[in-house]
Amino acid sequence: MACKRGALIVLEGVDRAGKTTQCKKLVQALEQSGRPVEMMRFPDRTTTIGQLISAYLEKKSELEDHTVHLLFSANRWELVPLIKKKLEQGITLVVDRYAFSGAAFTSAKPGFCLDWCKNPDVGLPKPDLVMFLQLSAAEAALRGQFGEERYETSVFQRAVQQKFEQLMKDPSVNWQMIDASQSVEDVHKQIATHSLNAINTAQNLPLGELWK
Ligand code: ADP
Numbered sequence: 001m002a003c004k005r006g007a008l009i010v011l012e013g014v015d016r017a018g019k020t021t022q023c024k025k026l027v028q029a030l031e032q033s034g035r036p037v038e039m040m041r042f043p044d045r046t047t048t049i050g051q052l053i054s055a056y057l058e059k060k061s062e063l064e065d066h067t068v069h070l071l072f073s074a075n076r077w078e079l080v081p082l083i084k085k086k087l088e089q090g091i092t093l094v095v096d097r098y099a100f101s102g103a104a105f106t107s108a109k110p111g112f113c114l115d116w117c118k119n120p121d122v123g124l125p126k127p128d129l130v131m132f133l134q135l136s137a138a139e140a141a142l143r144g145q146f147g148e149e150r151y152e153t154s155v156f157q158r159a160v161q162q163k164f165e166q167l168m169k170d171p172s173v174n175w176q177m178i179d180a181s182q183s184v185e186d187v188h189k190q191i192a193t194h195s196l197n198a199i200n201t202a203q204n205l206p207l208g209e210l211w212k
């Protein structure tokens with residue numbers, strides 16, 4: 001019998017909501033329970049395309065807004081063969097940001113509509129579960145200052161949050177809202193529960209195509 005596929009699990013949320021902390025904890029917990037699992041993050045700054053994106057985010061280079069949007073999308077597409085291979089091997093992937101960040105961040109810029117921003121990512125492997133870590137701007141501020149990278153301002157992050165809210169109205173995506181203001185442990189428990197459900201459900205289902 002063919003091995004059961006892994007689940008594609010995505011964490012999204014505003015800056016400092018705890019995405020990276022929770023991705024790592026989830027991977028650890030799944031590993032400890034003997035489930036094959038790996039973490040990924042977007043942008044993946046290690047590839048040639050990722051290095052262009054990284055220089056842009058670090059404000060070491062300028063890129064035209066449409067161009068950088070397409071590079072973020074290309075950075076996901078270049079990893080699709082690997083994503084599919086891992087899932088087919090039964091490995092669950094825990095992903096820190098995905099196409100939802102892509103659409104939310106670019107459409108928060110003047111002159112961009114959400115539909116245009118979603119288009120390049122149509123047909124990507126569809127996550128079995130997308131957890132949105134919800135945290136108010138005031139609570140995020142208690143977790144430290146904004147960094148120095150592009151997009152790290154409260155005005156822009158508020159616009160991004162509104163775009164995420166629009167994306168979350170789409171019932172074709174399995175969104176789960178997580179109250180990220182709770183303790184790391186409590187947030188983790190909820191994330192682990194949703195993830196175990198998604199892993200169990202996904203193993204008998206074909207991988208879907210995003211926004212199609
Ligand atoms: P993100 O990846 O969403 O930007 P991080 O996981 O890097 O967020 O966390 C941002 C900061 O907030 C880090 O200093 C982290 O230790 C802290 N943090 C994460 N989760 C919590 C939590 N539930 N409560 C308090 N602080 C947290």
Ligand code: 2DT
Binds near residue numbers: 042057098
């Ligand atoms: P971090 O590496 O700290 O998560 O910051 N972004 C991300 C986009 O604008 N488009 C995308 O497609 C993705 C995945 C969000 C990365 C920054 O890049 C933004 C914050």
